[in-house]
Amino acid sequence: MKIALLGYGRMGKAIENIALDRGHEVVLKIDKNIESYSLEELEIDAAIDFSIPDAAFKNITTCFKAGIPVISGTTGWLDRYEEAVKICDEHKAAFIYASNFSLGVNIFFELNKKLAGMMKNLEEYGVEIEEIHHTKKLDAPSGTAISLAEQIIEVNERKKGWHLEKANDNEIPVFAKRIEDVPGTHTVSYTSRIDDIEIMHTAHSREGFAKGAVVAAEWIKGKTGVYTMKDVLSSLLE
Missing domain, CATH: 3.30.360.10 (Dihydrodipicolinate Reductase; domain 2)
Known part of the structure; x- marks a missing residue:
């Protein structure tokens, strides 16, 4: 998979390590200004967002408009969650938000x-x-x-x-x-x-959170709609 990291702090770096270990390619690492990138040209399979509250909504919805599925664990922006879901549906993208991906x-x-x-x-x-x-x-x-x-x-x-x-x-x-x-x-x-x-x-470490986010990105590839980690977990425990 080709993965974009929206937010490249400690969690972003932990996610990158897990993604690379699982054979994926990180094609984009963004701290704030997502609009300066041509997302369509990168052929991104999924974006994983662990940015900051002020940037999360713009990051997430910009990906939706490019048809890119998003996994988001950023907190503090959820007053605009329903708005984000509407944009996701309008552009037939896919979305999982979780307060914790472990x-x-x-x-x-x-x-x-x-x-x-x-x-x-x-x-x-x-x-x-x-x-x-x-x-x-x-x-x-x-x-x-x-x-x-x-x-x-x-x-x-x-x-x-x-x-x-x-x-x-x-x-x-x-x-x-x-x-x-x-x-x-x-x-x-x-x-x-x-x-x-x-x-x-x-x-015991951030590895559990990072692995869960990557597993969710693997699961959501090719899907459309809004899901939860319960959907991901159910498929793993079948």
């Missing part, structure tokens, strides 16, 4: 949904989420922690939202910690007077 995290998401369904009527248990990342991570809480909270809210009628640290009774408290050189740890805890139940995912 295959392990996406299995963790499925476990979180299952556990949330089991716990939803047990009022004696409180629920909270903790995420720990490296000190250079700018957003808090992480997109992964927000996704975990939203999955719980979807099935638990007693929870109407989430809040960073201080939460009302009908909200899920989300705690964000920043510690040097921590790739990412997420914990969902249910606590009662009698006992505690926890599920946790701990990343």
